[in-house]
């Protein structure tokens with residue numbers, strides 16, 4: 747039997763609510779840390795933090811969040827690196843530090859170690875699967 751043609755589908759890797767703040771913007775340190783809570787979507791090698799977590803989180807469970815909310819930060823994972831943030835970067839627990847290819851840095855945090863660990867795995871895997879820049 748004939749197999750269906752390969753389709754290039756944009757696959758959703760992971761989505762959920764996370765706390766995030768940008769600390770460096772294209773090489774320039776951001777003066778004031780502004781932690782915020784975002785509906786966060788990992789798909790197609792891009793990590794997107796949406797504004798207005800309540801609305802987008804509620805509706806995002808049923809529909810494509812990208813159609814419903816405005817992205818606050820869009821991080822291309824090609825050439826990015828991810829690590830647990832050193833203690834001096836934040837007083838919070840379970841903090842990941844994401845550095846993008848364009849020299850921006852983000853802290854990503856969740857109170858649940860289990861939840862942040864699944865994000866760690868998913869983002870690290872997405873970075874690894876991308877072709878080297």
Ligand code: I3P
Nearest residue numbers: 767778779780781834835836837838841853
């Ligand atoms: C900052 C705020 C941040 C904190 C930051 C403070 O104060 O409390 O939450 O980061 O610490 O400066 P403000 O609200 O007055 O801007 P963490 O929660 O990540 O520790 P920092 O100066 O050590 O970055």
